């Protein structure tokens with residue numbers, strides 16, 4: 001006899017786990033399946049886990065700010081559950097958005113005001129005082145070191161930045177996901193690992209359950225795709241779903257570098273998270289007194305869209321595989337090296353490479369589908385870690401409302417934010433049917 | 447003082463090695479400067495800085511990608527560099543002859559640094575062969591170097607925990623060990639300066655060196671998969687700490 005659940009969630013990453021948690025809190029009997037061996041071991045494990053408020057849309061800012069409240073209140077969110085591995089920690093370093101041509105910071109500032117995000121204006125002098133290793137020259141536009149113009153001397157200064165005292169990163173993203181799993185289990189949620197989904201079963205356009213690669217079947221009338229970089233493959237397993245999404249998802253390779261902090265500067269304890277569109281990088285402290293350097297995907301950088309199965313199997317040559325490439329190591333470290341001239345750049349690349357589950361407009365798809373009972377929380381585009389607890393609640397409420405008869409496509413679900421009281425969020429924003437949202441930054445900045 | 451530093455490009459130790467045609471490493475993978483050579487460059491720069499008028503010259507034998515390594519060596523402090531172009535493999539005997547010929551052509555060395563070994567072939571021969579050809583003394587695995595008038599005082603690490611102190615007449619060859627220093631990596635301004643420094647290209651044909659009477663050829667290169675499965679240390683904290691100390695003392699031999 002096949003096991004029967006109310007809802008099956010495919011993927012136990014930072015997106016799937018909170019959906020299971022919130023659904024079980026609402027009384028749904030859930031099963032989460034993941035092909036890996038534990039929660040959060042997919043792309044979540046490689047996440048920079050930066051939690052910051054700036055986004056290119058007001059709703060984006062509101063959701064991120066709401067998400068931050070969960071991270072600040074982590075034990076409470078988890079219902080004070082015990083996790084034998086310990087709890088993940090939110091490192092509230094504060095977050096600086098450098099005003100540059102690389103970010104539409106005026107728009108962001110307007111959104112901060114509208115949402116009520118706490119921030120301060122820092123001028124160059126203040127920034128150079130707070131971060132003594134930094135210089136505030138302008139290097140725009142972002143270039144690659146292969147381009148001789150990369151080495152041109154700067155001629156003018158930037159205009160300071162917007163500093164949010166709330167902001168930082170979570171020290172262990174995989175552990176945070178594990179924490180959510182333990183919290184969900186308290187409400188009866190089940191998690192099964194080493195289970196690869198091979199098929200979504202349906203009858204008369206109604207989801208019926210999943211079949212694993214080894215033939216095992218689990219039944220449920222609700223199936224949620226939270227498969228991260230594999231999301232498009234899972235959508236293809238559900239009859240008619242992939243074709244009827246206007247917004248598609250695809251896996252994008254992303255390299256993150258770890259470069260030692262300059263001698264004598266304790267970036268780990270004194271540093272901030274910084275978004276620096278002027279050099280196309282974001283950076284934050286990392287254990288071992290390192291600068292963790294992510295890329296804001298400037299236009300001059302190559303984009304690589306590998307097949308996720310081949311990528312995770314270790315295939316692909318330099319610049320395509322799970323190994324850092326020297327060219328990108330140089331690009332990201334030298335870019336930061338312009339901003340922080342005392343940064344010493346070792347020869348040997350260090351860091352991580354993983355995949356974004358990127359949507360056409362870099363805005364996620366949190367939605368139902370054209371198949372009844374089949375839902376998706378996908379297209380997280382390198383920037384939804386911070387929002388995961390909000391996404392969990394939002395998806396659970398959406399699923400519950402649709403199952404109770406809401407026609408979400410016609411009449412989108414209005415989600416009430418839990419911390420930012422009085423603010424509702426039109427979930428139609430995340431619709432699979434939307435036209436591409438040109439307000440998006442089309443980058444990891446969302 | 448004129449200080450030569452022999453540098454070699456080696457595959458990135460963090461990357462998975464791909465072997466092609468049974469005896470070559472896929473050149474498309476990431477190559478880095480041999481880590482021991484970084485210690486050489488840092489030490490050479492320190493010695494140079496203490497003696498006005500001195501210069502550090504990096505030397506490398508290899509294909510076009512050896513230039514990248516030389517560029518890195520220049521960023522790490524070398525004044526100029528010699529690139530001996532060659533696309534084919536050379537055994538240690540020939541490498542030593544070629545390096546000698548290049549150095550002879552360029553100038554008179556007061557001091558030569560090499561890494562104690564290259565982490566890809568781990569031959570540990572080139573420096574001794576070069577020393578024999580130049581008829582100068584060689585010491586390997588140096589962890590401390592002090593240059594005085596015409597003399598080098600060098601400490602080497604022989605076995606774990608034991609140090610030997612030597613005095614060598616100059617010129618001499620010193621093989622850098624890990625304990626020599628903490629490599630000083632280039633900053634952006636160093637990288638900027640390195641772009642303008644010279645890489646002198648030498649063709650193998652232009653170098654006059656006598657072929658060695660015998661030779662050595664690599665027949666096959668195979669990758670070995672190492673088992674990196676971690677072994678949990680079990681038991682209550684007291685037992686676990688004791689076990690950890692035992693491992694550090696007896697297996698890792700680091701305390």
Ligand SMILES: Cc1cc2nc3c(=O)[nH]c(=O)nc-3n(C[C@H](O)[C@H](O)[C@H](O)COP(=O)(O)OP(=O)(O)OC[C@H]3O[C@@H](n4cnc5c(N)ncnc54)[C@H](O)[C@@H]3O)c2cc1C
Pocket residue numbers: 010011012013014015016033034035036040041042043044045046047048049050051195196197198226227228229230234254255256353354355356357377380381382383384385386387
């Ligand atoms: C390098 C990197 C840096 C990032 N930095 C940040 C950041 O600083 N801030 C931020 O907010 N966001 C960041 N992100 C984005 C954020 O981390 C991701 O959006 C988020 O982790 C995605 O979570 P997920 O649960 O959707 O995906 P995953 O964690 O990949 O989870 C999906 C799970 O589905 C499983 N799965 C897939 N297919 C199947 C199948 N057929 N059967 C069974 N299981 C399956 C996988 O095994 C996997 O565990 C970053 C992402 C990356 C890659």
